[in-house]
Amino acid sequence: MKLLLAFVIVLVLSAVPYIGIKYAGMSYEFGVIVPYAAVAVFILGFVYRIVKWAKSPVPFRIPTTCGQEKSLPWIKQNKLDNPSGTSGVVGRMALEVLFFRSLFRNTKTELKDGPKLAYGSSGWLWLAAIAFHWSFLIILIRHFRLFSQPVPYLINLLENVDGFLQIGIPTLYITDILLLAAVLYLFIRRIAIPQVRYISLVSDYFPLLLIFGIGLTGVLMRYFYRVNVIGVKELVMGLIALKPAVPADIGSLFFIHLFLISTLFAYFPFSKLMHMGGVFLSPTRNLANNNRMVRHINPWNYPVHVHTYAEYEDEFRDKMKSVGLPVEKE
């Protein structure tokens, strides 16, 4: 049901620009206004969310330690999984953000007869996540070909590496395949694993399908139904230069692609996709475990009611004296 709804939403989102372009001639609306609006919403929304998080202080230093602490000099500290200083934290965050260190630990627990619990390593989720995110990033960077004139050397290089298999004309990009395969895996996993299906919401299926739609329309344009690439570049360069103009005959497939991307951008700040920014602010990962070395300040620390020693002694003085415990007041 949730899945179906997400699917229908993506279908409708694909149909909207198709109908708009084909039957209403709204190429300016879909080629200029929608992308501008989407990018504006993305930037403002993203900043808003980060600022909102940043406004809440971090009252306590609560890293999750995943290795040996820094203690006695002859005990080897695990500096990356239990950092005690800035460089360690940077290293830990880099491993987390670039290589998904925590997800890499993933295990699959199985209960066998006996009872015996077995913990198998379970790398598929990690692999799919890595393949997905890195492919997405590389594809995004490759798209800068459309944003720049002349095309920077690095982007040409990236394209060559990405297409090193040199299969087909135009050359097949590995990341195109990886992205679609990884999204498909993440999607099937969400349906096939009963526990994950149980926790999944429309807002979990939707981004996967949306990104799949983006990838699919991109692949279709590149390999099967060629669109007017010169026209596309003209449109994109116009948008960048703030002198938007929509060349004729780009092809409605491109507008579907663009509209889905615009949707992703506009949807991003209001969704779980904000984990992209949030992971940097996660207090269990981005703080050094130097708690007993350097005092952490809580900006809203306030005085509380305590039971003082004087009150304690007042209640128990006679009993304390009876067993020879020293007291403050006789």
Add this chain to the structure above:
Amino acid sequence: MTDELKQDDLVKINYKPPKKDWMDTPVNFRHGTYIYPARAKNLKYLDLPNPREWSPTDEDWKLPENWKDIILNGMKERLDKYRSFKVFMDICVRCGACADKCHFFIGGGDPKNMPVLRAELIRSIYKGNFTAAGKILGRLNGARGLTKDVIKEWFYYFYQCTECRRCSVFCPYGIDTAEITMMGRELLTLLGCNVNWVLEPAANCYRTGNHLGIQPHALKDMFEMLLDDIEDRTGVKIEPTFNRKGAEILFVTPSADYFADPGIYTCMGYLMLFHELGLDYTWSTYASEGGNFGLFTSHEMIKRLNAKIYAEAKRLGVKWIIGGECGHMWRVIHQYMDTMNGPADFLEAPVSPITGTKFENAKSTKMVHITEFTADLIKNNKLKLDPSRNDKLRITFHDSCNPARAMGILEEPRYIIKNVCNNFFEMPENTAREQTFCCGGGAGLGTDEMMEIRMRGGMPRANAVQYVHDKHGVNRLTCMCAIDRATLTTLMEYWVPDVKVTGVHELVANALVMKGEKERIVDIRGEPLKEKKGEDDV
């Protein structure tokens, strides 16, 4: 206690979630799965709201009239005060990597014990009341309204979490369910929905200085008994001091260490070690508790209970503090004490008077973990040890959740154990160190009425002990946590009855060669050091 629980039934676990959506599955308060509510007198003693007599099985929980406002305002306040709470509410992608990392889910299969869903219990309310998308899209976006049933569900599941942080190790964003559970419990505290197993110790601790409500004169009597036992078994007479001004060091440990078997043997270990060193230290009857059940109630309660330690250190004029073997106590000492009740500028950076080692890692908080202290002694050859006295023991070590995942104190206890015993065997790596499994009774769950949940939640830990028991003949499970020593004992009796539970310093006590001791023929428990020959042949 565990008689009515059949193991065969417990291990028939159905991990498959029900057909019905979790939002449509109301909570069922079944004997063995929930803790009795806090008595009114305990709430009153701690000035907590809405003291009353009630039961979770009642239809009417006698919530305050404006309970909804209290919860929503409470959430808003905490979202503004804790970045952790706000970020964790927003960034979960429901990948499910945490699901089978929780011992309660592994041992029970209840989908709401998957960390992700435990968080959704509160995240759904957050979305429904604090986010635009949730307000507009409602259930489509995982949002729901706040009802009394939600409160009941919170009470049930936030007291089926031991705040062990194992899921947080595996979460790609470090979402920490302990943090979520702590917020959930704080909110429940605003309505007076607490459990007695947490609040009675908290109230006792507030008044008498320790969880068990032991008054100063009785505390001294208890120590007399321990000292008699030490003299009986070693021939050494020890005379520790209490509330002594001018001592160099204050020693604080969980009260269970001097109150109940098997913690007392660990406590005897501390007493013997400090005596042998001639350490200038004192116990305190006012700060006679290292544990802090505030951690299981609210941040404010942590601070209120923890304040005693620095206050007493200041009053007595000591230079620094050593803390005994305890799990959650050390989360509080390590991650909260200095921030809440510091700066401890009236103390000095800790230096071991025996070895001269500066404990650089404790220079601000000025409190050193006993295993850091003892490991340093052994490294510097300051102790005469006879590990063969522990030869009848085949030992494994359970990393307690908080020392492992909130400190990373992994090698110190192992170093000590390897120096005081000859037979040490690690449990499998997915169940040790930062991946250690909870005893199933932490965070205030270690009470008899929770037996089913405890035995289920403790199953992964017990299973790993079973493994080393079968493979290496392990008969002793070492840990450095007072809650462990109590709950693992029950857990072992149930799952792996041949294995007994011990603290690290109990092993030290056995191995420690003391000046003037008599020939040691019994261990610190009074049991023969060597098994009688032929016993196995019977």
